[in-house]
Amino acid sequence: MHKTILIADRDDGALAGLANLVEEMGYDVLLAHTAADALNIARQRWPDVAILDLGGPELDGLAASRELRGMAAARSLLLIALTGWGQPQHWDMALAAGFDVHLVKPVGLDQLSFILSMAYE
Incomplete structure (x- = not known):
């Protein structure tokens, strides 16, 4: 069974680029332009991994x-913050919000591949 990766980023170019990279790595990809869209998608099809940009206009x-x-309950989810915000306080905010990993854009292929390989089976 393929792992499903939900990616949310309001930047169309960043979203498309990351989606292509993740698909080439053999994962199924779900795309959202906003965090609110990501939540709606997750309600319909639970991902193994969610990669979210920290910024956003509404949510x-x-x-x-x-x-x-909160939605995960007993379901597994590897939650990755992928953002341009790289200061120590951003790392702390991401961890406090429930993220497992905080990455600063641009992320390298090797780094992303390693982290996605840690997704739950």
């Missing part, structure tokens, strides 16, 4: 992370 990635953790 940001931090709030979406907390919501996904």
Whole structure:
């Protein structure tokens, strides 16, 4: 069974680029342009991994992370923050919101491959 990766980023270019990269790695991909869209998609098809940008106009990635953790209950989810925000306080905010990993854009192929390989079976 393929792992499903939910990616949310309001930047169309970043979203498409990351989606292509993840698909080439052999994962199924679900795409969202906002954190709110990501939550709606997760309600319909639960992902193994969610990669969320932290910024957002209505519901940001931090709030979406907390919501996904609440929705997860007994289901597994590897939650990755992928953002341009790289200061120590951003790492702390991401972990406090329920993210497992905080990555700063641009992420390298090897780094992403290693982290996605840790997704739950």
